[in-house]
Amino acid sequence: MSKFWSPAINQLTPYVPGEQPKVDNLIKLNTNENPYPPSPQVEEAIRNYPIERLRLYCDPDATALKQSLANHFQLEYNNVFVGNGSDEVLALAFMAFFRQDLPLLLPETTYSFYDVYCHLYDIDYRQIPLNDKFEIDFADYNQPNGGIIFANPNAPTGRLTTLEQIETLLQSNRDSLVIVDEAYIDFGGHSAVELTRTYDNVLVIQTFSKSRSLAGLRIGFALGHEDLIAGLERVKNSFNSYPLDSIAIIGAVAALEDNDYFEETTQKIIDCREWTTTQLEQLGFDVVPSKTNFVFTRHSSLSGAELMSYLRSNNLLVRHFGKPGIENHLRITIGTPEEMNTLIETLKLHPKI
């Protein structure tokens, strides 16, 4: 704390991302990274990039990437917004759309950056509990609101909401914006992007960090009605003109172009998730049905903290949130088949499992 801080800064509780360990011998299943490298086309694009051009500013509009995304999703150029990871896209979207008189509605258990943004912008919000199957029940969202946000599939639960449920939600909230954060949609869900063609009150946000194996390059994007995109551009251009550097732009374009690689690696992760789920269940774990690249799971004989600590002592890093209601759950990223086999074999060695 300092007398020079803006008074509002004292109330912030910053987001704490999952650990990025500085040692190499850990099996890292804690931040939902893709176990496979980016497409070889990304490597080729970066290797061929003329480094001398870095003396020049990047394209502030990332035109090449927006156009690639528009083509990929069969949208128009002005339906696409890009940012420095989906976190930045979310941060700008909260500023652009959710500073309203009525409260923002969001699940009580979801991506924990959402309420950090609410504090940052002094947005009133209501957290609505999941049902006892960890599902979002939109019947509970039938109340006056200044916007709605949720992740689909949700995190850290892995649960998918159907497009039909989302469409019903859009129909009953014609005057407020619904943001669907689809960070994990490529691992078995069906994107709400098709609803952006019909509804002006839905914004879909995705990322290159998970299914495109580019967490280290920071690329996120939003898709929606051109008036929503125009609002995001206004805020972005009042904050930072060039959030995506030249190498991020060409890397993302290359990743998007290699659809075969994308489908092959996401399928491998889906298959491995199903194998891991079966194995965990055979060891007495409860596993929430997941459509993501992670599983949310607990074991009746062990607390979440005990499990995490046991795995860490065996060089397996997983995520434990320790919040009321989910304090005994772990979120475990799906790695390679070899990594998940090591996880299962390590769990089998625990005396209480």
Place this chain on the structure above:
Amino acid sequence: MSKFWSPAINQLTPYVPGEQPKVDNLIKLNTNENPYPPSPQVEEAIRNYPIERLRLYCDPDATALKQSLANHFQLEYNNVFVGNGSDEVLALAFMAFFRQDLPLLLPETTYSFYDVYCHLYDIDYRQIPLNDKFEIDFADYNQPNGGIIFANPNAPTGRLTTLEQIETLLQSNRDSLVIVDEAYIDFGGHSAVELTRTYDNVLVIQTFSKSRSLAGLRIGFALGHEDLIAGLERVKNSFNSYPLDSIAIIGAVAALEDNDYFEETTQKIIDCREWTTTQLEQLGFDVVPSKTNFVFTRHSSLSGAELMSYLRSNNLLVRHFGKPGIENHLRITIGTPEEMNTLIETLKLHPKI
């Protein structure tokens, strides 16, 4: 405009960066980029970066870069903050420090993103005219304030404020924060970084976009008392955990390590600026004394708009702001000696010069 926008968004007037033309045959003297490529060590670092690691998140704290900067400036690690270009560092700093009851003071003619941030965060501000030599006169800043910001050297004038003047300003503003934006300091100025060791009310912001030839990689940083850095970290970690990607981090570290290259290229630009100034004066131009990589100049026989348009038609791109008081000035980036020779020869061909 859209009913889904936060009401405050309607009042924004986004910053418009200088044009990044999509054709290659222009001599680009409009956005103060460095005419020399980044250090060969940057190229080597990026060529050797293991692209498969991009599947992992980057280090959210950019530890390697902060430590390099701390070493370079002989500061402690916790005196250093890094961000996605100095624009993002500035945006976060305005949020962290300048949302105060009293107005922010800034020069009327300076980097035009500052008042954009004021609108973004609803910060009250007062713009104080430069004197008739385009100098900042700090006597005019002797009034109650919630902070002071200026660029040193100032842009688009190129004028340098001395360290003695800044120290006097710090002494008479013990209770408010002074931000010195040193984007151009390496082209002949003396950094206020040494004042950060003695004064807790000064924050120095610099960039890799100008003197380090890395505009396309987006790296900026702030140096100051650890309490100021802690305030910036709180805001940054409430906005976006990972604004610098893995390649930007290693590229910046490599650039900082090659001090010989840095000194050689900045000296070439300084020499070329002095040559260009002399040549322009011989053609009847008024040139404001510059300590930057650009000159701010006008000609008595031609309007700024006419001059810009004439140069553009000869494939020379310069910046014209067209604001009252500077409507006849052009800001011309210092390029290579060959480029500046082309500029001078082109100007000589104008019938009114």
